[in-house]
Amino acid sequence: xxxxxxxxxxxxxxxxxxxxxxxxxxxxxxxxxxxxxxxxxxxxxxxxxxxxxxxxxxxxxxxxxxxxxxxxxxxxxxxxxxxxxxxxxxxxxxxxxxxxxxxxxxxxxxxxxxxxxxxxxxxxxxxxxxxxxxxxxxxxxxxxxxxxxxxxxxxxxxxxxxxxxxxxxxxxxxxxxxxxxxxxxxxxxxxxxxxxxxxxxxxxxxxxxxxxxxxxxxxxxxxxxxxxxxxxxxxxxxxxxxxxxxxxxxxxxxxxxxxxxxxxxxxxxxxxxxxxxxxxxxxxxxxxxxxxxxxxxxxxxxxxxxxxxxxxxxxxxxxxxxxxxxxxxxxxxxxxxxxxxxx
Amino acid sequence: xxxxxxxxxxxxxxxxxxxxxxxxxxxxxxxxxxxxxxxxxxxxxxxxxxxxxxxxxxxxxxxxxxxxxxxxxxxxxxxxxxxxxxxxxxxxxxxxxxxxxxxxxxxxxxxxxxxxxxxxxxxxxxxxxxxxxxxxxxxxxxxxxxxxxxxxxxxxxxxxxxxxxxxxxxxxxxxxxxxxxxxxxxxxxxxxxxxxxxxxxxxxxxxxxxxxxxxxxxxxxxxxxxxxxxxxxxxxxxxxxxxxxxxxxxxxxxxxxxxxxxxxxxxxxxxxxxxxxxxxxxxxxxxxxxxxxxxxxxxxxxxxxxxxxxxxxxxxxxxxxxxxxxxxxxxxxxxxxxxxxxxxxxxxxxxxxxxxxxxxxxxxxxxxxxxxxxxxxxxxxxxxxxxxxxxxxxxxxxxxxxxxxxxxxxxxxxxxxxxxxxxxxxxxxxxxxxxxxxxxxxxxxxxxxxxxxxxxxxxxxxxxxxxxxxxxxxxxxxxxxxxxxxxxxxxxxxxxx
Numbered sequence: 001x002x003x004x005x006x007x008x009x010x011x012x013x014x015x016x017x018x019x020x021x022x023x024x025x026x027x028x029x030x031x032x033x034x035x036x037x038x039x040x041x042x043x044x045x046x047x048x049x050x051x052x053x054x055x056x057x058x059x060x061x062x063x064x065x066x067x068x069x070x071x072x073x074x075x076x077x078x079x080x081x082x083x084x085x086x087x088x089x090x091x092x093x094x095x096x097x098x099x100x101x102x103x104x105x106x107x108x109x110x111x112x113x114x115x116x117x118x119x120x121x122x123x124x125x126x127x128x129x130x131x132x133x134x135x136x137x138x139x140x141x142x143x144x145x146x147x148x149x150x151x152x153x154x155x156x157x158x159x160x161x162x163x164x165x166x167x168x169x170x171x172x173x174x175x176x177x178x179x180x181x182x183x184x185x186x187x188x189x190x191x192x193x194x195x196x197x198x199x200x201x202x203x204x205x206x207x208x209x210x211x212x213x214x215x216x217x218x219x220x221x222x223x224x225x226x227x228x229x230x231x232x233x234x235x236x237x238x239x240x241x242x243x244x245x246x247x248x249x250x251x252x253x254x255x256x257x258x259x260x261x262x263x264x265x266x267x268x269x270x271x272x273x274x275x276x277x278x279x280x281x282x283x284x285x286x287x288x289x290x291x292x293x294x295x296x297x298x299x300x301x302x303x304x305x306x307x308x309x310x311x312x313x314x315x316x317x318x319x320x321x322x323x324x325x326x327x328x329x330x331x332x333x334x335x336x337x338x339x340x341x342x343x
Numbered sequence: 344x345x346x347x348x349x350x351x352x353x354x355x356x357x358x359x360x361x362x363x364x365x366x367x368x369x370x371x372x373x374x375x376x377x378x379x380x381x382x383x384x385x386x387x388x389x390x391x392x393x394x395x396x397x398x399x400x401x402x403x404x405x406x407x408x409x410x411x412x413x414x415x416x417x418x419x420x421x422x423x424x425x426x427x428x429x430x431x432x433x434x435x436x437x438x439x440x441x442x443x444x445x446x447x448x449x450x451x452x453x454x455x456x457x458x459x460x461x462x463x464x465x466x467x468x469x470x471x472x473x474x475x476x477x478x479x480x481x482x483x484x485x486x487x488x489x490x491x492x493x494x495x496x497x498x499x500x501x502x503x504x505x506x507x508x509x510x511x512x513x514x515x516x517x518x519x520x521x522x523x524x525x526x527x528x529x530x531x532x533x534x535x536x537x538x539x540x541x542x543x544x545x546x547x548x549x550x551x552x553x554x555x556x557x558x559x560x561x562x563x564x565x566x567x568x569x570x571x572x573x574x575x576x577x578x579x580x581x582x583x584x585x586x587x588x589x590x591x592x593x594x595x596x597x598x599x600x601x602x603x604x605x606x607x608x609x610x611x612x613x614x615x616x617x618x619x620x621x622x623x624x625x626x627x628x629x630x631x632x633x634x635x636x637x638x639x640x641x642x643x644x645x646x647x648x649x650x651x652x653x654x655x656x657x658x659x660x661x662x663x664x665x666x667x668x669x670x671x672x673x674x675x676x677x678x679x680x681x682x683x684x685x686x687x688x689x690x691x692x693x694x695x696x697x698x699x700x701x702x703x704x705x706x707x708x709x710x711x712x713x714x715x716x717x718x719x720x721x722x723x724x725x726x727x728x729x730x731x732x733x734x735x736x737x738x739x740x741x742x743x744x745x746x747x748x749x750x751x752x753x754x755x756x757x758x759x760x761x762x763x764x765x766x767x768x769x770x771x772x773x774x775x776x777x778x779x780x781x782x783x784x785x786x787x788x789x790x791x792x793x794x795x796x797x798x799x800x801x802x803x804x805x806x807x808x809x810x811x812x813x814x815x816x817x818x819x820x821x822x823x824x825x826x827x828x829x830x831x832x833x834x835x836x837x838x839x840x
Contacts, residue, residue: 205702
């Protein structure tokens with residue numbers, strides 16, 4: 001620390017002076033936002049590990065990751081959008097449409113990997129143009145626009161398939177990605193975690209990543225500093241849609257079929273994961289690591305209730321309570337921080 | 344009719360009003376005068392129940408009253424036409440005019456015919472012709488102002504407060520409104536008017552009540568109510584000008600603005616700033632200073648004109664290109680425009696420093712931030728602390744430091760020391776002078792005349808979207824600035840383009 005002014009200055013920083021305590025303070029600063037979800041996660045995992053002998057087995061833990069990798073991808077995409085202070089209701093519809101598009105491409109004999117990449121690019125362009133430009137450039141309400149595209153994307157899927165599901169079972173590459181493993185780890189998990197790492201790097205270490213936070217924190221200040229606010233927003237929606245495209249490819253591969261009703265209600269579950277992870281609905285604060293924790297928490301709750309043989313009807317009740325608890329916890333934390341920083 | 348005694352109001356450490364005694368008589372037109380920040384707005388807010396004073400009493404016809412909301416003031420017969428329009432744009436005129444009666448409607452069903460009839464009657468009485476069924480958003484600013492006035496008068500108040508009600512009106516409408524006030528005066532209505540045009544006060548008011556720095560500065564009865572006396576009362580202090588220890592080079596205009604026309608205005612702005620010159624932009628709130636600075640920074644739409652920096656033409660309406668051409672803006676409100684309040688000092692300093700695909704080197708960014716913290720004397724022990732943990736003055740230094748980190752050649756400062764404590768204020772002045780000494784052109788808009796007189800080499804005065812005065816040397820005085828700001832003319836003033 002080159003500017004050690006804490007003795008003379010009225011240090012109102014929440015980090016106490018003194019290098020050792022300052023290091024501890026910096027570590028605390030780094031993990032502060034995860035404390036709420038972290039504690040809940042530890043308690044949940046501890047409880048399940050003790051009461052359910054089948055919980056803490058490698059097979060079960062991998063199964064949790066596998067079932068939730070699609071959710072994690074959508075939640076990562078949604079985190080990009082939430083960081084800018086927006087929201088995307090069309091994620092589920094985009095996911096279903098992408099699954100159908102990839103199935104249709106496979107039917108006409110296109111290679112699986114080529115089809116997957118085409119679909120992801122198409123999804124990103126669709127999301128970027130419809131959601132991104134309407135919200136970013138024209139400044140329309142994200143709620144109305146993505147409500148419209150939600151219906152549009154899902155409806156298009158239904159029109160294409162006339163409401164039926166399409167099978168992907170014959171395609172070997174799709175089976176491999178959907179249920180195959182590499183060194184014992186499902187490909188789904190490998191892909192989802194790779195995307196997560198990439199998303200962490202993008203949000204933390206690129207100019208674009210920091211612009212996301214700036215636009216969500218104060219769009220006017222960002223604009224006055226020469227940031228193209230509309231483009232940042234549009235790109236965030238495009239990335240979100242692209243990740244939903246990837247999620248659609250993976251989901252239809254996992255289930256070996258593409259259905260126009262796939263991922264119904266996914267937007268709310270993914271939003272719950274993002275918000276549980278500490279990302280602010282108002283934008284400008286949050287992180288990809290938090291989103292991982294949030295998605296894991298929802299996955300573990302669902303898994304724990306299944307192996308404890310609790311009716312699945314209770315799952316959304318519990319999720320709802322947990323979400324409210326997390327928001328309340330966040331409120332307490334913010335109030336204390338505000339008091340400490342003296343504003 | 345209404346009298347205030349010993350009214351005091353403080354906001355934190357700032358005393359907005361100190362021990363004010365004011366009486367408004369029945370059927371009197373009182374002009375409330377004072378410079379920006381003299382306490383006029385606070386006094387109006389107290390009269391209309393928006394703000395509760397810390398101490399002092401309010402009496403209406405001898406009875407002590409206390410208002411805790413605008414509604415209570417309205418019940419006591421005090422109606423306010425606020426500076427900003429408060430119409431509901433999507434509702435028709437009659438709904439807007441009859442809005443004060445909305446709360447009575449729960450008792451009986453609303454008769455639309457009745458509402459329209461009463462609206463038509465009040466509009467007829469005012470002598471304005473507006474279709475009561477039209478949504479207010481379809482009306483122009485003039486008609487909207489009259490809807491606002493009709494809304495205030497429909498409750499038949501005893502006291503009408505007009506806070507800059509004429510600012511949206513043209514000359515003819517102003518005359519019409521002033522005549523209207525006089526007509527209502529004959530029927531016993533008292534009026535408190537605030538206006539930035541001195542001529543409106545001298546022509547209409549029975550008395551002027553002058554505030555200065557939150558305290559009573561003096562009163563002028565009708566027979567003494569003249570421009571010169573009024574300005575003297577509003578100003579009433581001497582400020583020592585700082586002397587400069589270096590000369591600006593008059594030969595080298597750094598920033599040249601020619602016939603700049605802002606969207607929505609038909610006025611054209613022409614000005615220039617030399618190398619190393621600090622030019623003040625004075626004027627009243629709403630005179631167009633912020634708009635000019637924002638237009639130069641590319642963030643406010645410009646329809647026509649030429650801006651050059653060191654001879655290179657600056658592309659208009661493009662904040663990034665403006666910045667690249669060397670124009671950096673420190674915006675007026677650091678909370679809503681300058682800072683990302685949810686982020687750290689480091690994030691705020693480095694805002695926009697890394698391009699889209701650029702790699703964010705946090706260690707280097709923190710080093711740069713620490714260097715800026717040391718250079719500008721920002722008082723903090725940790726650049727990762729939230730920017731809101733800093734005092735107002737230090738927050739402002741972060742915004743200023745960020746603007747300077749873009750290596751500008753022209754610095755556009757909008758109210759750079761508003762809400763800044765005295766110590767940090769001097770630091771900021773030093774930073775500005777240092778930059779000017781090294782050749783930067785500085786354009787500084789401020790409502791604080793001490794600041795304008797203290798550090799500026801030249802002062803441009805704006806009034807209603809135009810530069811109306813270019814003051815240099817001995818002509819730079821508080822009196823002259825106040826006079827020009829209020830639309831007056833200097834006796835021996837030669838305006839040089």
